[in-house]
Amino acid sequence: xxxxxxxxxxxKRARELISQVGLPEDVLTKSPFDLSGGQxxxxxxxxxxxxxxxxxxxxxxxxxxxxRGRREIMDMFYRLHKEKGLTTILVTHSxxxxxxxxxxxxxxxxxxxxxxxxxxxxxxAAEELMSLGLNVxxxxxxxxxxxxxxxxxxxxxxxxxxxxxEVLKNVEMRGVRV
Numbered sequence: 001x002x003x004x005x006x007x008x009x010x011x012k013r014a015r016e017l018i019s020q021v022g023l024p025e026d027v028l029t030k031s032p033f034d035l036s037g038g039q040x041x042x043x044x045x046x047x048x049x050x051x052x053x054x055x056x057x058x059x060x061x062x063x064x065x066x067x068r069g070r071r072e073i074m075d076m077f078y079r080l081h082k083e084k085g086l087t088t089i090l091v092t093h094s095x096x097x098x099x100x101x102x103x104x105x106x107x108x109x110x111x112x113x114x115x116x117x118x119x120x121x122x123x124x125a126a127e128e129l130m131s132l133g134l135n136v137x138x139x140x141x142x143x144x145x146x147x148x149x150x151x152x153x154x155x156x157x158x159x160x161x162x163x164x165x166e167v168l169k170n171v172e173m174r175g176v177r178v
Contacts, residue, residue: 003051010050013050014028014046014050015028017046017049017050018043018046020046020049020076020080021042021043021045021046021049021076022042022072022076023039023042023043023046027039027043037064038065038069038073041061041065041073042073042076045076049080053086054086054087055086055087055088055089056077056080056081056086056087056088056089057088057089057091058077058088058089058090058091058092059091060091060092060093061073061074061077061090062074062092062094062097074097074100074101077090077101078101090102095123095129095134095135095136095137095140096137096138098119098122098137099119099123099137099139099140099159099160100119100159100160102119103118104116104117104118105117105118105119105122107122107129107132107134109132109133114132115128115129115132119159120156120157120159123136123137123140123157123159124157126140126141126144126157137159139158139159139160139161139163139164140157140158140159142164143157143158143164152171154167154168154171155167
């Protein structure tokens with residue numbers, strides 16, 4: 001209502017958005033003090049989305065969440081990004097999140113742009129990332145060690161466990177023994 005919409009429209013947006021952030025409608029009748037930390041975070045996100053921003057800037061949005069809560073929040077942001085066409089800027093130290101959710105990655109070091117590209121482009125240069133003091137996603141690190149140990153390139157940098165599993169199945173089907 002601070003942005004000039006009616007009380008009725010504000011309530012309508014709240015009902016729509018509360019379900020979009022994965023909360024039941026009865027949350028709207030509860031005191032904020034009766035909500036868990038994860039629920040409070042989702043309510044805050046719904047409040048921001050109610051303002052219908054064109055750009056959403058997320059600074060370590062999953063800090064302090066357990067792995068399940070982390071995945072749920074990131075899946076929610078990704079879904080909103082895709083469904084609403086919302087430009088989303090994610091500031092994170094989690095290379096797993098960057099690999100899984102980013103369309104494009106920009107790596108900054110002391111305010112200077114060091115690298116920019118798609119997740120696959122960025123994580124294909126694992127040595128360069130490590131020289132900048134950054135980790136790579138665990139699946140990329142595993143692939144890098146696998147390729148080194150067995151002296152073979154898998155053809156592409158895998159960004160998820162599922163993707164790596166599929167590539168390794170194809171290697172096994174070609175009769176390469178590991």
